Amino acid sequence: MTLNKSDTAPDRDSAPQWRSTNGKLLIQKCEECGDAFYYPRVVCPFCLSSNVQWVECSGNGRIYSYSVTRRGDPYAIAFVTLDEGPKMMTNIVDCPVDKIAIDQQVSVVFRDLEGVPTPMFRPSAAL
Amino acid sequence: MSINGKAYIAGAFEHPTRKATGKTIPQLHAEMAAGALADAGLTSRDIDGFFCASDAPGMGGLNMAEYLGLRPRYVDNTDTGGSSYILAVGHAAQAIAAGKCSVALITLAGMPRTGPGPAGEGAFFNDPIVPEVPYELPFRHTIANLYGMCAMRHMYEFGTTSEQLAWVKVAASHHAQHNPHAMLRDVVTVEDVLNSPMVADPLHRLDCCVISDGGGALIVVSPEVARTLNRPLIKVRGAGEAIKHLNGGRSDLTFSGGVWSGPAAFSEAGVKPSDIKYASIYDSFTITVLMTLEDLGFCEKGQGGRFVADGNLISGIGKLPFNTDGGGLCSNHPANRGGMTKVIEAVRQLRGEAHPKVQVANCDLALAHGTGGYLGSRHGSATLILERV
Numbered sequence: 447m448t449l450n451k452s453d454t455a456p457d458r459d460s461a462p463q464w465r466s467t468n469g470k471l472l473i474q475k476c477e478e479c480g481d482a483f484y485y486p487r488v489v490c491p492f493c494l495s496s497n498v499q500w501v502e503c504s505g506n507g508r509i510y511s512y513s514v515t516r517r518g519d520p521y522a523i524a525f526v527t528l529d530e531g532p533k534m535m536t537n538i539v540d541c542p543v544d545k546i547a548i549d550q551q552v553s554v555v556f557r558d559l560e561g562v563p564t565p566m567f568r569p570s571a572a573l
Numbered sequence: 574m575s576i577n578g579k580a581y582i583a584g585a586f587e588h589p590t591r592k593a594t595g596k597t598i599p600q601l602h603a604e605m606a607a608g609a610l611a612d613a614g615l616t617s618r619d620i621d622g623f624f625c626a627s628d629a630p631g632m633g634g635l636n637m638a639e640y641l642g643l644r645p646r647y648v649d650n651t652d653t654g655g656s657s658y659i660l661a662v663g664h665a666a667q668a669i670a671a672g673k674c675s676v677a678l679i680t681l682a683g684m685p686r687t688g689p690g691p692a693g694e695g696a697f698f699n700d701p702i703v704p705e706v707p708y709e710l711p712f713r714h715t716i717a718n719l720y721g722m723c724a725m726r727h728m729y730e731f732g733t734t735s736e737q738l739a740w741v742k743v744a745a746s747h748h749a750q751h752n753p754h755a756m757l758r759d760v761v762t763v764e765d766v767l768n769s770p771m772v773a774d775p776l777h778r779l780d781c782c783v784i785s786d787g788g789g790a791l792i793v794v795s796p797e798v799a800r801t802l803n804r805p806l807i808k809v810r811g812a813g814e815a816i817k818h819l820n821g822g823r824s825d826l827t828f829s830g831g832v833w834s835g836p837a838a839f840s841e842a843g844v845k846p847s848d849i850k851y852a853s854i855y856d857s858f859t860i861t862v863l864m865t866l867e868d869l870g871f872c873e874k875g876q877g878g879r880f881v882a883d884g885n886l887i888s889g890i891g892k893l894p895f896n897t898d899g900g901g902l903c904s905n906h907p908a909n910r911g912g913m914t915k916v917i918e919a920v921r922q923l924r925g926e927a928h929p930k931v932q933v934a935n936c937d938l939a940l941a942h943g944t945g946g947y948l949g950s951r952h953g954s955a956t957l958i959l960e961r962v
C-alpha cells in the first residue's frame with residue numbers, strides 16, 4: 447500500500463506515522479535502491495532519493511537485543527529485526543520480562559499511548 | 574596534511590570539585606580556563622583559539638568567549654557528546670598546523686549533580702525537532718538501557734559475562750583508591766558489582782559511571798610556543814573521529830565508531846595498539862570499555878571479556894593500564910561528559926605526574942578515546958594518540 451508522502455512527511459508537528467495504520471505496521475522502502483529502511487523519513491538514508499514509498503510489513507520479527515529497566519515497574523526496551531530487514535526500537539509486552547530472550551520470534555501489537563497506536567511486540571509463541 | 578607533531582598539549586587541569594554547590598556553569602568554565610593556563614604558564618591574553626561544546630552556555634563559543642574575555646581568531650564548537658573534548662584536541666592541532674591559531678583553549682564544565690546541567694541524561698531524547706524522537710521516545714529509552722542492549726547482544730554473540738564486565742569496575746576502583754578527589758574510593762570486587770542492584774539488564778549499578786559536577790580544560794599549542802614553556806613536551810601524534818548511528822535500520826550493536834576513529838588515529842601516529850603504554854578509555858559503563866578495547870584493536874572482536882578479566886587493566890598488574898585516575902566509573906564524569914578527563918589523565922601519565930601508585934613506568938605513548946552520545950543508538954567516537962618527547 448502507498449500513502450501520499452505529503453500526507454505523512456515527518457515534521458516537528460507530526461505524530462509518528464503509525465497513526466493511520468489500522469493495525470498494520472508500515473515502514474518505508476526506497477524505489478531507487480530497493481531497500482527498506484527505518485525510522486521513516488522523506489529521503490532514503492542509503493541513497494538520499496526522495497522516491498520512497500510506504501510498505502506494509504508482516505508484523506513479524508525476531509528480538510535482536512533487549513534490556514529490562516528495573517527502576518519502577520520493570521519494562522523491556524528492544525531492537526526487533528523485522529522480517530522485512532530493518533531493525534526498529536520498540537518494547538516487548540504481554541510477557542514476563544524474565545522470559546524475554548534474544549532471537550525470540552515476536553509479532554506486532556499496537557498499544558495506545560496518549561491516543562497514538564504505537565507498535566510494540568509480543569512473543570509469537572505461547573511461553 | 575598530517576597533524577603528527579604539529580601541536581603539543583601544554584596545559585591540563587581537572588577541577589577537584591565533584592559537587593559545585595553555589596557555583597555557576599560560566600564560573601566553572603572560567604575556573605577551568607584559569608587552571609589550565611596556570612598549568613601551562615600562559616595567560617588568557619595568549620589564547621587565540623577557543624574550543625568548546627554544548628556544555629558551554631550560549632551560542633556556540635560566543636557567550637563564553639565574552640565571559641572569559643577572549644578574542645579568538647579561531648573557534649570550534651563541534652559537539653559529539655562526551656567525546657567532544659578529545660575530538661577538539663585533534664581539531665585544535667589541525668588549526669594550529671594550518672597557522673590559524675597557536676594557543677588553543679578547550680573547556681568543559683557542568684553541574685548535573687547539583688545544578689541545571691543542560692548536558693544531562695536525555696538532553697536530546699525529547700526534542701521534537703530531532704527526527705528520530707517520535708520513533709524512540711515512546712519506548713522509554715534511557716542512557717542505561719541503550720548501553721544495556723549493547724551488553725546483552727555482546728553476551729549473546731560472544732559469550733561475554735557479567736563477571737568480565739565487572740572486572741572493568743574492579744580495575745577502576747583499584748586506581749580510584751589513590752585519587753583523593755575520586756567520588757568512589759573503595760576498592761570493589763567482582764561480587765560487589767554483581768550484587769549491586771540491576772539498573773538495566775545486564776548492567777548493575779556498579780557497571781555505571783558516577784554523576785558529578787565539575788570539568789576541566791586543556792591548552793594545545795604550536796611547537797614554537799611549546800618550546801618556550803617550562804613543561805614536559807606532550808606531542809599530538811594522531812587523531813581520528815567518526816559518527817556511528819543506526820544506519821537506516823541496518824543496525825549492529827556489537828561495535829562502536831572506534832572501529833573507524835581508532836585506525837585513523839593509529840595510522841596518522843604511525844604506531845599500533847601494542848605500542849600503547851597507557852590508555853584512557855571512555856567508561857560511561859563497563860561495556861563501553863570492553864567494546865572499545867576490541868574496536869581499537871587491543872584484542873580481537875569478541876575477546877574483550879577475556880581481555881579485561883583478572884585485573885588486566887590494573888596498573889602494575891595487567892598488560893594495559895587504563896583510567897588510572899579511577900575514570901568515570903569511580904572518580905569523575907563531569908557534566909556527564911567524560912572525554913576531557915580522559916585526555917587529562919593521559920597527559921598526567923605521559924608527564925610522570927600520575928599518582929605514584931598508578932604511574933606507568935616509562936610511559937611515553939598514550940591513547941585517549943571517547944564515546945559521546947549513546948552506544949546503542951548514535952554516538953561520536955574520537956581517538957587521540959599522544960607522545961612524551
Ligand SMILES: [Zn+2]
Pocket residue numbers: 476477478479480481490491492493494495
Ligand atoms: Zn535508496
